[in-house]
Amino acid sequence: VNEFAAQAETALGDRTLRANLTAATTTIRNRRATVVAEVPEWEALRDRAASIKAHVLDHLSAYLQQFEAAATSRGAVVHWASDATEACRVVTGLVRERGASQVVKAKSLTSDEIGLNEQLEAAGIRPIETDLAELIVQLAGDRQSHILVPAIHKNRREIRDLFNEKLGAGLETDEPAALAEVARVYLREVMLEARVGISGANFAIAESGEICVVESEGNARMCTTLPETLITIVGIEKLLPRRDDLPLFLRLLARSATGEPLSPYTSIWAGSSPDGPQQHIVLVDAGRSTVLRDPVGRQALRCIRCSACLNVCPVYARTGGHAYGSIYPGPIGAILSPQLANLGKHRSLPFASSLCGACYEVCPVKIDIPEVLVDLRRRIVETEQGLRPEKLAFSAARLAFASGGRIALAGRLVRAANRLRLASVAPPARAWLRSRDLPPFRDE
């Protein structure tokens, strides 16, 4: 079953959504291209970042232990979670111990990946998203459709109507400033009352135990400083060895993600201080150790979640993020999500690519996404059981391609089938003929 193809139909049939997506991704793509062109040493920066990340992955357990020791010595409490369930249990337990009935959240993909909000709600705790786009998605009971711009599929009018309905905003205008003001007033109050904050991490520094979060709005900074307790959820692949590595990654991330020289807010903190929140850090594996064991696929763990690959992808621009059915959509999602699930889920995603290579070209940490896609296809095909029609067709094609004479014979057969209109019977040909003719297949 091709889940992706089925889920893509909705977006492909929605002309407005497709126009919105094309406009939005084209804007970010062009902005990125402009600011990347300002950095003549860009390729060297990519190489360095890729090798630092690869080095961390090669020595991950040592760096994790170094991070734990450094963070602990500065007053943080470090927890380890081997899977999503354990991570959610740790977080829920910490919130309960403090008797809090609601928590404020800074944008965290890892928390979405582990399904934290659902688990908190099941425990009677209300999570409130404070990133504007995440708040929109949460209020609408919707799902994220982009790594960086989770509400990219919604337009201003829809957001105004949502705020009027859910926050009683009473707005007539859909001016961005007016919409932002509604969110600001609502969130300010929520944040001042919050006793527990939850955040993700863009980077975690092994030598210093520091956490770094970048954002555009300043809400994450409030989330991570105002409450009495801060719980930071960190995927184990987020480590960098040294503090001196940060500037390189901050440059690459901001230019690749939003097309800015630096993100408007960069927060770096470590441990607990008398005037700040009590720090808890949850290090989450959730499939990453398994990904690490694959020599080709492990490079996906270098990802710094910039989403540049989404914005250049011809598939993502047409289908949007929901078609991927995963927290990580787009090209990076197509290689990360199936691997995190050890190929137990998201098996259609590696096939949802024309292998055009635009993603690899923009990736700031040089993840060869097409290479990983092809290798995942191999791993998936090799685990499919039984004599499937597709497998037989590929065996037949292999024999047909084995010599020039056979290719010519196959060509004659195709021409004959074409004349008899037999082609319209075979499923692959039917899919092709939906909107395309076959070439005339001239006799040589």
Added chain:
Amino acid sequence: MHFNSGYANDALWLARRQVKALQRYSRVVCSSASCTAMIRDGYARLAAGDELSDLAGRTFELTEFLAGLVFQPGSRDDVRVAYHATCHSLRSLRLGDTPRRLLAAVPGVELVDFRGVQECCGFGGTFAVKNAATSEAILGDKLDALAESGCQVVTAVDSSCLMQIGGGLSRRGSDIRVAHIAELL
């Protein structure tokens, strides 16, 4: 096709035959960027070591090969040509504007620009049938851009992309025709 679809064993079998069939030639010229990229990059991924790697250094994409020669293209009746820069020509072989420069030197050929010239046509081998609707959506935008360009012929260095674009043009009843770059040079 087999390699990119996950059938690595079938692909390896074919690659070995290909290497054997071409072993007595000192230069192999290939009229497809995608096939050239398979020999150069794909073969090394199929089999580590030297077994298949020797062919890579002797294989050239057509325009890449022609650009290295003193090459005098024939002249043509006046024709407006759109050059579609295919993904493998750009991002695997890094041919850049080599094919375009060769085309520009053909008397009678007038090159016209179009939107999204470096964007995928949506073919992607089995992607075109496995995710037919998405492939069609990508193709649709490409066809719109070509129609706006006022070209009479669309050309490329890959027949597979031209099969996709040509199939779509034909279904739309367009007068634009597709021609492999070799036909124009």
